[in-house]
Amino acid sequence: MTTPAPLLQLVTAGFRYNDRQILANINLSLPEGSCAALIGPNGAGKTTLLRLASGAFKAASGKVLFEGQCLSAMSHRERSRLVALVPQQLDVPFEFTVQQIVEQGRTPYLGLLRGPAREDRIAVDRAFDLTDTTLLRHRIFNELSGGERQRIKIALGLAQQSRLLLLDEPTQNLDIGRQVELIDLLHSLRGEGITILASIHDLHLVPDNFSAVHLLAPGHALISGTPTEVLTPGNLMNAFHCAPGRHPLLVQQTISE
Protein backbone atom coordinates (compact mmCIF):
# COMPACT_ATOMS: atom_id res chain seq x y z
CA MET A 1 0.00 0.00 0.00
CA THR A 2 1.22 3.49 -0.75
CA THR A 3 0.71 5.72 2.24
CA PRO A 4 1.39 9.45 1.78
CA ALA A 5 0.00 10.83 5.07
CA PRO A 6 -2.66 8.54 6.47
CA LEU A 7 -6.03 10.11 7.17
CA LEU A 8 -6.25 8.39 10.53
CA GLN A 9 -3.46 6.86 12.51
CA LEU A 10 -3.44 5.05 15.84
CA VAL A 11 0.05 5.07 17.33
CA THR A 12 0.65 2.54 20.13
CA ALA A 13 -2.85 3.39 21.34
CA GLY A 14 -4.24 1.69 24.42
CA PHE A 15 -7.46 1.93 26.35
CA ARG A 16 -8.51 0.74 29.77
CA TYR A 17 -11.96 0.67 31.32
CA ASN A 18 -12.35 0.10 35.07
CA ASP A 19 -8.72 -1.01 35.36
CA ARG A 20 -9.30 -3.58 32.67
CA GLN A 21 -6.94 -3.23 29.73
CA ILE A 22 -9.15 -3.50 26.66
CA LEU A 23 -6.77 -2.38 23.97
CA ALA A 24 -3.01 -2.21 24.17
CA ASN A 25 -0.36 -1.06 21.78
CA ILE A 26 -2.57 -0.70 18.70
CA ASN A 27 -0.91 0.59 15.55
CA LEU A 28 -3.27 1.19 12.69
CA SER A 29 -3.29 3.56 9.77
CA LEU A 30 -6.02 4.36 7.30
CA PRO A 31 -4.94 5.95 4.01
CA GLU A 32 -7.39 8.46 2.53
CA GLY A 33 -9.97 6.80 0.29
CA SER A 34 -9.43 3.32 1.66
CA CYS A 35 -12.16 0.95 2.71
CA ALA A 36 -10.95 -1.17 5.57
CA ALA A 37 -12.59 -3.97 7.53
CA LEU A 38 -11.99 -4.54 11.21
CA ILE A 39 -12.50 -8.16 12.15
CA GLY A 40 -12.01 -10.15 15.32
CA PRO A 41 -13.84 -12.30 17.85
CA ASN A 42 -16.56 -10.98 20.14
CA GLY A 43 -15.17 -8.94 22.98
CA ALA A 44 -11.85 -8.27 21.25
CA GLY A 45 -12.47 -4.52 21.52
CA LYS A 46 -13.59 -3.66 18.00
CA THR A 47 -16.22 -1.20 19.21
CA THR A 48 -13.72 0.34 21.62
CA LEU A 49 -11.22 0.73 18.80
CA LEU A 50 -13.83 2.50 16.67
CA ARG A 51 -14.70 4.80 19.58
CA LEU A 52 -11.02 5.61 20.03
CA ALA A 53 -10.78 6.36 16.34
CA SER A 54 -13.82 8.63 16.54
CA GLY A 55 -12.39 10.53 19.49
CA ALA A 56 -15.36 9.59 21.71
CA PHE A 57 -12.91 7.71 23.95
CA LYS A 58 -9.57 9.20 24.83
CA ALA A 59 -6.60 6.86 24.50
CA ALA A 60 -5.09 5.95 27.87
CA SER A 61 -1.73 5.54 26.20
CA GLY A 62 -0.43 6.36 22.74
CA LYS A 63 -2.04 8.74 20.27
CA VAL A 64 -4.87 8.95 17.77
CA LEU A 65 -3.96 11.26 14.92
CA PHE A 66 -6.18 12.70 12.23
CA GLU A 67 -3.92 13.92 9.41
CA GLY A 68 -1.14 14.16 11.95
CA GLN A 69 -3.21 16.16 14.46
CA CYS A 70 -4.10 14.75 17.82
CA LEU A 71 -7.84 13.99 17.88
CA SER A 72 -8.20 14.44 21.63
CA ALA A 73 -6.80 17.98 21.41
CA MET A 74 -9.66 19.05 19.16
CA SER A 75 -13.01 20.39 20.30
CA HIS A 76 -16.06 18.11 20.21
CA ARG A 77 -17.41 20.05 17.31
CA GLU A 78 -14.23 20.05 15.22
CA ARG A 79 -13.88 16.33 15.71
CA SER A 80 -17.44 15.57 14.71
CA ARG A 81 -16.91 17.37 11.42
CA LEU A 82 -13.95 15.11 10.62
CA VAL A 83 -15.08 11.70 11.84
CA ALA A 84 -18.55 10.14 11.93
CA LEU A 85 -19.27 6.97 13.84
CA VAL A 86 -22.30 4.83 13.05
CA PRO A 87 -22.89 2.75 16.20
CA GLN A 88 -24.61 -0.62 16.34
CA GLN A 89 -27.65 0.63 18.15
CA LEU A 90 -29.89 3.60 17.72
CA ASP A 91 -32.91 3.70 19.99
CA VAL A 92 -35.14 6.71 19.86
CA PRO A 93 -37.69 7.31 22.60
CA PHE A 94 -40.30 9.30 20.69
CA GLU A 95 -41.88 9.18 17.25
CA PHE A 96 -39.19 11.08 15.40
CA THR A 97 -39.44 10.97 11.62
CA VAL A 98 -36.49 9.72 9.60
CA GLN A 99 -35.99 13.26 8.32
CA GLN A 100 -35.73 14.62 11.88
CA ILE A 101 -33.23 11.90 12.77
CA VAL A 102 -30.97 12.50 9.78
CA GLU A 103 -31.10 16.27 10.34
CA GLN A 104 -29.39 15.64 13.68
CA GLY A 105 -26.30 14.84 11.62
CA ARG A 106 -26.01 18.59 11.05
CA THR A 107 -25.57 19.28 14.77
CA PRO A 108 -21.81 19.94 14.46
CA TYR A 109 -22.58 22.76 12.03
CA LEU A 110 -25.50 24.39 13.85
CA GLY A 111 -25.32 26.96 16.61
CA LEU A 112 -27.62 26.77 19.61
CA LEU A 113 -29.99 29.28 18.09
CA ARG A 114 -29.51 28.82 14.36
CA GLY A 115 -31.78 26.29 12.71
CA PRO A 116 -30.84 24.33 9.59
CA ALA A 117 -29.95 26.56 6.61
CA ARG A 118 -29.72 25.87 2.89
CA GLU A 119 -26.39 24.05 2.99
CA ASP A 120 -27.69 21.85 5.79
CA ARG A 121 -30.72 20.88 3.73
CA ILE A 122 -28.47 20.10 0.79
CA ALA A 123 -26.27 17.88 2.95
CA VAL A 124 -29.30 16.03 4.31
CA ASP A 125 -30.75 15.54 0.81
CA ARG A 126 -27.39 14.26 -0.37
CA ALA A 127 -27.23 11.78 2.52
CA PHE A 128 -30.67 10.46 1.59
CA ASP A 129 -29.59 10.29 -2.03
CA LEU A 130 -26.40 8.35 -1.37
CA THR A 131 -28.11 5.83 0.88
CA ASP A 132 -31.08 5.57 -1.49
CA THR A 133 -33.52 6.32 1.31
CA THR A 134 -35.28 9.46 0.05
CA LEU A 135 -38.58 7.58 0.12
CA LEU A 136 -38.24 6.84 3.82
CA ARG A 137 -37.90 10.51 4.89
CA HIS A 138 -41.35 10.92 6.34
CA ARG A 139 -41.64 7.52 7.95
CA ILE A 140 -41.39 7.11 11.73
CA PHE A 141 -37.89 5.86 12.55
CA ASN A 142 -39.05 3.32 15.13
CA GLU A 143 -41.30 1.65 12.56
CA LEU A 144 -38.52 0.90 10.06
CA SER A 145 -37.14 -2.57 9.38
CA GLY A 146 -33.62 -3.51 10.43
CA GLY A 147 -32.19 -2.95 6.95
CA GLU A 148 -33.90 0.42 6.61
CA ARG A 149 -32.64 1.51 10.03
CA GLN A 150 -29.12 0.56 9.07
CA ARG A 151 -29.31 2.77 6.00
CA ILE A 152 -30.78 5.66 7.95
CA LYS A 153 -27.99 5.41 10.53
CA ILE A 154 -25.50 5.63 7.70
CA ALA A 155 -27.42 8.58 6.22
CA LEU A 156 -27.17 10.27 9.63
CA GLY A 157 -23.41 9.69 9.57
CA LEU A 158 -23.18 11.03 6.01
CA ALA A 159 -25.13 14.17 6.89
CA GLN A 160 -22.20 14.98 9.16
CA GLN A 161 -20.12 15.38 5.96
CA SER A 162 -17.10 13.95 7.68
CA ARG A 163 -14.10 12.61 5.82
CA LEU A 164 -13.92 9.38 7.74
CA LEU A 165 -16.88 7.09 8.30
CA LEU A 166 -16.61 4.47 11.04
CA LEU A 167 -19.23 1.74 10.94
CA ASP A 168 -19.82 -0.61 13.84
CA GLU A 169 -21.07 -3.92 12.44
CA PRO A 170 -23.15 -2.49 9.61
CA THR A 171 -24.14 -5.95 8.33
CA GLN A 172 -25.31 -7.20 11.71
CA ASN A 173 -28.83 -8.68 11.67
CA LEU A 174 -29.26 -8.12 7.94
CA ASP A 175 -30.54 -10.84 5.60
CA ILE A 176 -28.30 -11.74 2.67
CA GLY A 177 -30.19 -9.43 0.29
CA ARG A 178 -29.80 -6.44 2.61
CA GLN A 179 -26.15 -7.38 3.21
CA VAL A 180 -25.45 -7.20 -0.51
CA GLU A 181 -27.26 -3.87 -0.73
CA LEU A 182 -25.18 -2.57 2.15
CA ILE A 183 -21.95 -3.68 0.51
CA ASP A 184 -23.07 -1.93 -2.68
CA LEU A 185 -23.67 1.18 -0.61
CA LEU A 186 -20.15 0.99 0.83
CA HIS A 187 -18.76 0.74 -2.71
CA SER A 188 -20.66 3.81 -3.82
CA LEU A 189 -19.55 5.76 -0.73
CA ARG A 190 -16.00 4.82 -1.49
CA GLY A 191 -16.60 6.15 -4.99
CA GLU A 192 -17.51 9.45 -3.32
CA GLY A 193 -14.05 9.58 -1.77
CA ILE A 194 -15.20 8.75 1.77
CA THR A 195 -12.71 6.77 3.83
CA ILE A 196 -14.35 3.85 5.59
CA LEU A 197 -13.46 1.61 8.50
CA ALA A 198 -16.13 -0.98 9.29
CA SER A 199 -16.11 -3.66 11.94
CA ILE A 200 -17.62 -6.77 10.50
CA HIS A 201 -18.41 -10.33 11.58
CA ASP A 202 -19.40 -11.68 8.20
CA LEU A 203 -15.94 -12.68 7.05
CA HIS A 204 -17.19 -13.99 3.71
CA LEU A 205 -18.06 -10.38 2.75
CA VAL A 206 -14.52 -9.16 3.36
CA PRO A 207 -12.29 -10.48 0.51
CA ASP A 208 -13.92 -8.83 -2.52
CA ASN A 209 -15.18 -5.69 -0.89
CA PHE A 210 -12.49 -4.26 1.37
CA SER A 211 -9.07 -3.01 0.39
CA ALA A 212 -7.55 -3.70 3.79
CA VAL A 213 -8.28 -5.88 6.79
CA HIS A 214 -7.31 -5.41 10.41
CA LEU A 215 -7.61 -8.48 12.59
CA LEU A 216 -8.00 -7.75 16.28
CA ALA A 217 -7.78 -10.62 18.74
CA PRO A 218 -7.24 -10.61 22.49
CA GLY A 219 -3.67 -11.41 23.37
CA HIS A 220 -2.40 -10.91 19.82
CA ALA A 221 -0.94 -7.92 18.08
CA LEU A 222 -3.20 -6.28 15.48
CA ILE A 223 -2.64 -7.93 12.11
CA SER A 224 -3.10 -5.62 9.13
CA GLY A 225 -2.86 -6.19 5.42
CA THR A 226 -4.84 -7.03 2.31
CA PRO A 227 -7.64 -9.59 2.68
CA THR A 228 -5.50 -12.39 1.21
CA GLU A 229 -2.64 -11.55 3.54
CA VAL A 230 -4.77 -11.48 6.68
CA LEU A 231 -7.51 -14.03 6.13
CA THR A 232 -5.27 -17.08 6.27
CA PRO A 233 -6.47 -20.23 8.03
CA GLY A 234 -3.63 -19.86 10.56
CA ASN A 235 -4.54 -16.27 11.48
CA LEU A 236 -8.23 -17.07 11.73
CA MET A 237 -7.54 -20.17 13.81
CA ASN A 238 -5.41 -18.14 16.21
CA ALA A 239 -7.92 -15.34 16.53
CA PHE A 240 -11.25 -17.19 16.58
CA HIS A 241 -10.14 -20.59 17.94
CA CYS A 242 -12.21 -22.15 15.23
CA ALA A 243 -10.86 -23.75 12.10
CA PRO A 244 -12.32 -21.69 9.25
CA GLY A 245 -13.01 -24.92 7.38
CA ARG A 246 -15.67 -25.72 9.96
CA HIS A 247 -17.73 -22.67 9.04
CA PRO A 248 -19.84 -23.35 5.93
CA LEU A 249 -19.52 -19.84 4.47
CA LEU A 250 -15.75 -19.88 4.75
CA VAL A 251 -15.06 -23.36 3.39
CA GLN A 252 -14.82 -22.26 -0.24
CA GLN A 253 -12.49 -19.35 0.42
CA THR A 254 -10.03 -21.33 2.48
CA ILE A 255 -10.05 -24.26 0.07
CA SER A 256 -9.31 -21.99 -2.86
CA GLU A 257 -6.15 -20.74 -1.19
Add this chain to the structure above:
Amino acid sequence: MVSVPSGPRPEESARTKQTAVAASRLPIAVSLLLVTLAISILFSLSIGAIHLPIRAMLAALLQQHALDETQRTILFAIRAPRVFASAIVGAALAVSGLMFQGLFRNPMADPYIIGASGGAAVGACIGIVFLSQFAIFGFSATALLAFAGSVLTMAVVYSLARTHGRTNSVTLLLAGFAVGTMLSNSTYLFELFDPNSTSGTRIVAAWLHGTISIPQWKQLAIMSCLLALSLVAAYPLMRRLNTLALGDDYANQLGVRVETARIGIILVGSLLTAIAVSLGGLISFAGLIVPHVARLWLGPDHVRLLPVTALAGAIFLVIADTLARTVLAPSELPVGILMVFLGGPFFLYLLRKNKREYTL
Protein backbone atom coordinates in the same frame (compact mmCIF):
# COMPACT_ATOMS: atom_id res chain seq x y z
CA MET B 1 -25.29 -1.40 -8.52
CA VAL B 2 -27.51 -0.18 -5.74
CA SER B 3 -30.75 -2.04 -6.06
CA VAL B 4 -33.85 0.04 -6.70
CA PRO B 5 -36.32 0.01 -3.81
CA SER B 6 -39.65 -1.51 -4.66
CA GLY B 7 -41.58 1.70 -5.23
CA PRO B 8 -43.38 3.77 -2.60
CA ARG B 9 -45.33 1.88 0.01
CA PRO B 10 -49.09 2.25 0.09
CA GLU B 11 -49.05 4.32 3.27
CA GLU B 12 -46.23 6.50 1.93
CA SER B 13 -48.29 9.30 0.41
CA ALA B 14 -50.58 9.47 3.42
CA ARG B 15 -47.62 9.72 5.76
CA THR B 16 -45.95 12.38 3.63
CA LYS B 17 -49.07 14.47 3.62
CA GLN B 18 -49.44 14.03 7.34
CA THR B 19 -45.93 15.31 8.10
CA ALA B 20 -46.30 18.20 5.68
CA VAL B 21 -49.44 19.20 7.55
CA ALA B 22 -47.61 18.85 10.85
CA ALA B 23 -44.86 21.18 9.62
CA SER B 24 -47.31 23.92 8.70
CA ARG B 25 -49.25 23.39 11.90
CA LEU B 26 -47.00 25.31 14.28
CA PRO B 27 -48.09 28.92 13.56
CA ILE B 28 -51.72 27.80 13.47
CA ALA B 29 -51.30 25.90 16.71
CA VAL B 30 -49.64 28.82 18.47
CA SER B 31 -52.25 31.37 17.39
CA LEU B 32 -55.06 28.97 18.25
CA LEU B 33 -53.60 28.42 21.70
CA LEU B 34 -53.09 32.16 22.29
CA VAL B 35 -56.75 32.83 21.53
CA THR B 36 -57.83 29.91 23.72
CA LEU B 37 -55.66 31.17 26.57
CA ALA B 38 -57.17 34.66 26.34
CA ILE B 39 -60.70 33.25 26.30
CA SER B 40 -60.10 30.87 29.20
CA ILE B 41 -58.55 33.65 31.28
CA LEU B 42 -61.55 35.89 30.62
CA PHE B 43 -63.97 33.13 31.57
CA SER B 44 -62.00 32.26 34.66
CA LEU B 45 -62.04 35.93 35.72
CA SER B 46 -65.78 36.14 35.32
CA ILE B 47 -66.74 32.89 37.08
CA GLY B 48 -66.96 32.64 40.85
CA ALA B 49 -69.11 33.31 43.90
CA ILE B 50 -69.84 36.73 42.45
CA HIS B 51 -70.26 36.75 38.71
CA LEU B 52 -68.33 39.41 36.81
CA PRO B 53 -69.79 39.76 33.32
CA ILE B 54 -67.11 39.50 30.61
CA ARG B 55 -68.79 42.40 28.84
CA ALA B 56 -68.34 44.64 31.88
CA MET B 57 -64.66 43.68 32.18
CA LEU B 58 -64.03 44.41 28.51
CA ALA B 59 -65.83 47.73 28.80
CA ALA B 60 -63.66 48.60 31.80
CA LEU B 61 -60.58 47.57 29.84
CA LEU B 62 -61.58 49.90 27.01
CA GLN B 63 -62.22 52.59 29.66
CA GLN B 64 -65.87 52.99 28.72
CA HIS B 65 -67.45 51.84 31.94
CA ALA B 66 -65.59 51.68 35.22
CA LEU B 67 -66.25 48.68 37.47
CA ASP B 68 -67.74 49.36 40.88
CA GLU B 69 -65.68 49.07 44.05
CA THR B 70 -66.67 45.47 44.95
CA GLN B 71 -66.11 44.26 41.42
CA ARG B 72 -62.69 45.90 41.34
CA THR B 73 -61.64 44.35 44.60
CA ILE B 74 -62.78 40.90 43.51
CA LEU B 75 -61.09 41.25 40.15
CA PHE B 76 -57.76 42.80 41.13
CA ALA B 77 -57.19 41.54 44.65
CA ILE B 78 -58.56 38.01 44.37
CA ARG B 79 -59.37 36.62 40.99
CA ALA B 80 -56.81 38.09 38.58
CA PRO B 81 -53.75 37.25 40.71
CA ARG B 82 -54.95 33.69 41.09
CA VAL B 83 -55.78 33.23 37.41
CA PHE B 84 -52.42 34.60 36.32
CA ALA B 85 -50.67 32.48 38.94
CA SER B 86 -52.37 29.36 37.59
CA ALA B 87 -51.31 30.28 34.04
CA ILE B 88 -47.71 30.67 35.20
CA VAL B 89 -47.81 27.41 37.16
CA GLY B 90 -49.27 25.55 34.17
CA ALA B 91 -46.71 26.86 31.70
CA ALA B 92 -43.82 26.18 34.09
CA LEU B 93 -44.95 22.63 34.90
CA ALA B 94 -45.60 21.72 31.28
CA VAL B 95 -42.26 23.01 30.00
CA SER B 96 -40.30 21.39 32.84
CA GLY B 97 -42.16 18.15 32.08
CA LEU B 98 -41.15 18.49 28.43
CA MET B 99 -37.53 19.04 29.40
CA PHE B 100 -37.35 16.16 31.88
CA GLN B 101 -39.08 13.77 29.46
CA GLY B 102 -36.62 14.72 26.77
CA LEU B 103 -33.61 14.56 29.07
CA PHE B 104 -34.49 11.17 30.54
CA ARG B 105 -35.67 9.94 27.14
CA ASN B 106 -38.68 8.70 28.95
CA PRO B 107 -42.27 9.77 28.38
CA MET B 108 -43.12 8.95 32.01
CA ALA B 109 -40.86 11.64 33.48
CA ASP B 110 -42.24 14.83 34.96
CA PRO B 111 -41.04 17.16 37.73
CA TYR B 112 -43.28 15.39 40.24
CA ILE B 113 -42.17 11.84 39.43
CA ILE B 114 -38.52 12.73 39.03
CA GLY B 115 -38.30 14.27 42.51
CA ALA B 116 -37.76 17.91 41.58
CA SER B 117 -41.17 18.88 42.95
CA GLY B 118 -40.52 17.06 46.23
CA GLY B 119 -37.21 18.88 46.66
CA ALA B 120 -38.81 22.21 45.85
CA ALA B 121 -41.59 21.47 48.33
CA VAL B 122 -39.16 20.76 51.17
CA GLY B 123 -37.26 23.96 50.41
CA ALA B 124 -40.46 25.96 50.23
CA CYS B 125 -41.77 24.46 53.48
CA ILE B 126 -38.63 25.54 55.30
CA GLY B 127 -39.29 28.97 53.87
CA ILE B 128 -42.96 29.05 54.88
CA VAL B 129 -42.51 27.68 58.37
CA PHE B 130 -39.25 29.25 59.53
CA LEU B 131 -38.29 32.10 57.25
CA SER B 132 -41.55 33.64 56.09
CA GLN B 133 -40.27 37.17 56.82
CA PHE B 134 -37.03 36.94 54.86
CA ALA B 135 -36.42 38.10 51.35
CA ILE B 136 -33.29 38.63 49.28
CA PHE B 137 -33.40 41.05 46.34
CA GLY B 138 -37.18 40.86 46.34
CA PHE B 139 -37.19 37.08 46.13
CA SER B 140 -38.93 35.51 49.09
CA ALA B 141 -36.99 32.92 51.05
CA THR B 142 -39.72 30.46 50.03
CA ALA B 143 -39.03 30.85 46.32
CA LEU B 144 -35.25 30.77 46.71
CA LEU B 145 -35.35 27.69 48.93
CA ALA B 146 -37.75 25.99 46.52
CA PHE B 147 -35.26 26.50 43.72
CA ALA B 148 -32.34 25.36 45.86
CA GLY B 149 -34.37 22.33 46.95
CA SER B 150 -35.23 21.24 43.45
CA VAL B 151 -31.71 21.76 42.07
CA LEU B 152 -30.16 19.92 45.02
CA THR B 153 -32.58 17.03 44.68
CA MET B 154 -31.87 16.72 41.00
CA ALA B 155 -28.13 16.76 41.70
CA VAL B 156 -28.52 13.99 44.29
CA VAL B 157 -30.82 11.91 42.06
CA TYR B 158 -28.48 12.38 39.14
CA SER B 159 -25.37 11.34 41.05
CA LEU B 160 -27.21 8.33 42.53
CA ALA B 161 -28.04 7.11 39.04
CA ARG B 162 -24.57 7.66 37.68
CA THR B 163 -22.07 4.82 37.41
CA HIS B 164 -18.75 4.94 35.59
CA GLY B 165 -19.51 8.20 33.87
CA ARG B 166 -22.80 7.02 32.45
CA THR B 167 -26.37 7.57 33.48
CA ASN B 168 -29.01 4.96 32.97
CA SER B 169 -32.37 6.61 32.41
CA VAL B 170 -34.39 3.88 34.14
CA THR B 171 -32.16 4.06 37.22
CA LEU B 172 -32.50 7.81 37.11
CA LEU B 173 -36.27 7.58 37.04
CA LEU B 174 -36.38 5.10 39.91
CA ALA B 175 -33.90 7.08 42.01
CA GLY B 176 -35.91 10.22 41.33
CA PHE B 177 -39.13 8.52 42.30
CA ALA B 178 -37.68 7.22 45.59
CA VAL B 179 -35.95 10.46 46.60
CA GLY B 180 -38.94 12.56 45.52
CA THR B 181 -41.41 10.46 47.50
CA MET B 182 -39.23 10.59 50.60
CA LEU B 183 -38.93 14.35 50.32
CA SER B 184 -42.54 15.15 49.58
CA ASN B 185 -43.67 12.97 52.48
CA SER B 186 -41.09 14.42 54.85
CA THR B 187 -42.81 17.77 54.43
CA TYR B 188 -45.46 16.45 56.84
CA LEU B 189 -42.81 16.80 59.54
CA PHE B 190 -42.97 20.55 59.15
CA GLU B 191 -46.40 20.48 60.68
CA LEU B 192 -44.77 19.21 63.90
CA PHE B 193 -42.06 21.85 63.99
CA ASP B 194 -44.32 24.67 62.99
CA PRO B 195 -43.89 27.52 65.53
CA ASN B 196 -47.27 29.15 64.84
CA SER B 197 -48.99 25.85 64.32
CA THR B 198 -52.43 26.75 63.01
CA SER B 199 -51.76 29.03 60.05
CA GLY B 200 -48.48 27.47 58.93
CA THR B 201 -49.84 23.95 59.06
CA ARG B 202 -52.84 24.89 57.01
CA ILE B 203 -50.62 26.48 54.39
CA VAL B 204 -48.31 23.48 54.33
CA ALA B 205 -51.22 21.03 54.12
CA ALA B 206 -52.87 22.97 51.30
CA TRP B 207 -49.56 23.06 49.54
CA LEU B 208 -48.99 19.36 49.62
CA HIS B 209 -52.28 18.81 47.86
CA GLY B 210 -51.46 21.47 45.33
CA THR B 211 -53.45 24.65 45.83
CA ILE B 212 -52.86 27.83 43.94
CA SER B 213 -52.79 30.60 46.50
CA ILE B 214 -53.65 34.20 45.85
CA PRO B 215 -50.24 35.81 45.38
CA GLN B 216 -49.20 39.43 45.83
CA TRP B 217 -48.89 41.30 42.53
CA LYS B 218 -45.22 41.86 43.30
CA GLN B 219 -44.66 38.12 43.71
CA LEU B 220 -46.57 37.53 40.50
CA ALA B 221 -44.38 39.99 38.64
CA ILE B 222 -41.21 38.31 39.89
CA MET B 223 -42.51 34.87 38.96
CA SER B 224 -43.54 35.92 35.47
CA CYS B 225 -40.10 37.45 34.95
CA LEU B 226 -38.51 34.20 36.11
CA LEU B 227 -40.81 32.21 33.81
CA ALA B 228 -39.90 34.41 30.85
CA LEU B 229 -36.23 34.09 31.71
CA SER B 230 -36.35 30.32 31.93
CA LEU B 231 -38.32 30.01 28.70
CA VAL B 232 -35.66 32.09 26.95
CA ALA B 233 -32.97 29.90 28.51
CA ALA B 234 -34.90 26.78 27.52
CA TYR B 235 -35.08 27.67 23.83
CA PRO B 236 -31.46 26.88 22.88
CA LEU B 237 -31.64 23.68 24.94
CA MET B 238 -34.49 22.34 22.81
CA ARG B 239 -32.17 21.56 19.90
CA ARG B 240 -29.90 19.76 22.36
CA LEU B 241 -32.84 17.70 23.58
CA ASN B 242 -33.50 16.58 20.00
CA THR B 243 -29.92 15.38 19.69
CA LEU B 244 -29.90 13.79 23.16
CA ALA B 245 -32.94 11.76 22.08
CA LEU B 246 -30.51 9.70 19.97
CA GLY B 247 -28.68 8.70 23.15
CA ASP B 248 -25.57 9.97 24.90
CA ASP B 249 -23.09 8.22 22.62
CA TYR B 250 -24.68 9.58 19.50
CA ALA B 251 -25.02 13.09 20.92
CA ASN B 252 -21.40 13.03 22.00
CA GLN B 253 -20.15 11.96 18.62
CA LEU B 254 -22.33 14.64 16.98
CA GLY B 255 -20.27 17.23 18.84
CA VAL B 256 -22.60 17.86 21.78
CA ARG B 257 -21.05 18.34 25.20
CA VAL B 258 -23.49 15.94 26.81
CA GLU B 259 -22.68 16.75 30.43
CA THR B 260 -22.89 20.52 29.93
CA ALA B 261 -26.16 20.22 28.04
CA ARG B 262 -27.62 18.00 30.76
CA ILE B 263 -26.65 20.35 33.56
CA GLY B 264 -28.21 23.24 31.67
CA ILE B 265 -31.43 21.29 31.15
CA ILE B 266 -31.58 20.24 34.81
CA LEU B 267 -30.99 23.81 36.02
CA VAL B 268 -33.69 25.33 33.81
CA GLY B 269 -36.09 22.44 34.51
CA SER B 270 -35.54 22.87 38.24
CA LEU B 271 -36.06 26.62 38.06
CA LEU B 272 -39.37 26.03 36.27
CA THR B 273 -40.36 23.46 38.89
CA ALA B 274 -39.50 25.89 41.67
CA ILE B 275 -41.63 28.60 40.06
CA ALA B 276 -44.57 26.21 39.86
CA VAL B 277 -44.13 24.83 43.37
CA SER B 278 -43.71 28.20 45.05
CA LEU B 279 -47.01 29.40 43.52
CA GLY B 280 -49.05 26.21 43.57
CA GLY B 281 -47.45 23.53 45.73
CA LEU B 282 -47.31 19.95 44.56
CA ILE B 283 -49.37 19.50 41.41
CA SER B 284 -48.91 16.20 39.65
CA PHE B 285 -49.80 15.11 36.11
CA ALA B 286 -49.84 18.54 34.44
CA GLY B 287 -46.15 18.21 33.63
CA LEU B 288 -46.76 14.71 32.37
CA ILE B 289 -49.87 15.11 30.26
CA VAL B 290 -49.42 18.43 28.51
CA PRO B 291 -46.15 17.56 26.71
CA HIS B 292 -47.69 14.22 25.73
CA VAL B 293 -50.71 15.74 24.07
CA ALA B 294 -48.55 18.35 22.37
CA ARG B 295 -46.28 15.59 21.06
CA LEU B 296 -49.21 13.61 19.69
CA TRP B 297 -50.35 16.73 17.91
CA LEU B 298 -47.09 18.14 16.52
CA GLY B 299 -44.55 15.33 16.70
CA PRO B 300 -41.53 15.11 19.00
CA ASP B 301 -39.40 18.05 17.73
CA HIS B 302 -38.66 19.92 20.98
CA VAL B 303 -38.00 23.26 19.26
CA ARG B 304 -41.58 23.33 18.05
CA LEU B 305 -42.98 21.82 21.21
CA LEU B 306 -41.63 24.58 23.48
CA PRO B 307 -44.14 27.38 22.68
CA VAL B 308 -47.02 24.95 22.26
CA THR B 309 -46.34 23.18 25.55
CA ALA B 310 -46.00 26.45 27.47
CA LEU B 311 -49.29 27.82 26.15
CA ALA B 312 -51.18 24.55 26.48
CA GLY B 313 -49.93 24.13 30.05
CA ALA B 314 -51.14 27.62 30.93
CA ILE B 315 -54.59 26.94 29.44
CA PHE B 316 -54.82 23.56 31.13
CA LEU B 317 -54.15 24.93 34.57
CA VAL B 318 -56.31 28.04 34.20
CA ILE B 319 -59.24 25.78 33.34
CA ALA B 320 -58.40 23.21 36.01
CA ASP B 321 -58.07 25.83 38.73
CA THR B 322 -61.32 27.48 37.69
CA LEU B 323 -63.01 24.09 38.00
CA ALA B 324 -61.30 23.45 41.32
CA ARG B 325 -62.70 26.60 42.89
CA THR B 326 -66.18 26.36 41.35
CA VAL B 327 -67.37 22.74 41.03
CA LEU B 328 -67.86 22.22 44.78
CA ALA B 329 -68.58 25.88 45.61
CA PRO B 330 -68.68 27.30 48.21
CA SER B 331 -65.99 24.84 49.34
CA GLU B 332 -62.86 24.55 47.27
CA LEU B 333 -61.07 21.51 45.92
CA PRO B 334 -57.25 21.62 45.83
CA VAL B 335 -56.34 21.84 42.15
CA GLY B 336 -53.72 19.14 42.69
CA ILE B 337 -56.41 16.65 43.68
CA LEU B 338 -58.62 17.65 40.78
CA MET B 339 -55.59 17.15 38.54
CA VAL B 340 -55.10 13.61 39.82
CA PHE B 341 -58.71 12.72 39.03
CA LEU B 342 -58.61 14.37 35.62
CA GLY B 343 -55.08 13.44 34.73
CA GLY B 344 -54.88 9.86 35.93
CA PRO B 345 -57.62 8.39 33.73
CA PHE B 346 -56.59 10.56 30.80
CA PHE B 347 -53.02 9.39 31.07
CA LEU B 348 -54.11 5.75 31.22
CA TYR B 349 -56.29 6.32 28.17
CA LEU B 350 -53.29 7.71 26.27
CA LEU B 351 -51.18 4.83 27.44
CA ARG B 352 -53.61 2.29 26.02
CA LYS B 353 -54.42 4.18 22.86
CA ASN B 354 -50.92 4.88 21.66
CA LYS B 355 -48.84 2.01 22.90
CA ARG B 356 -46.02 2.14 20.41
CA GLU B 357 -44.85 5.52 21.70
CA TYR B 358 -44.06 4.02 25.07
CA THR B 359 -41.64 1.31 24.07
CA LEU B 360 -38.25 1.93 25.57
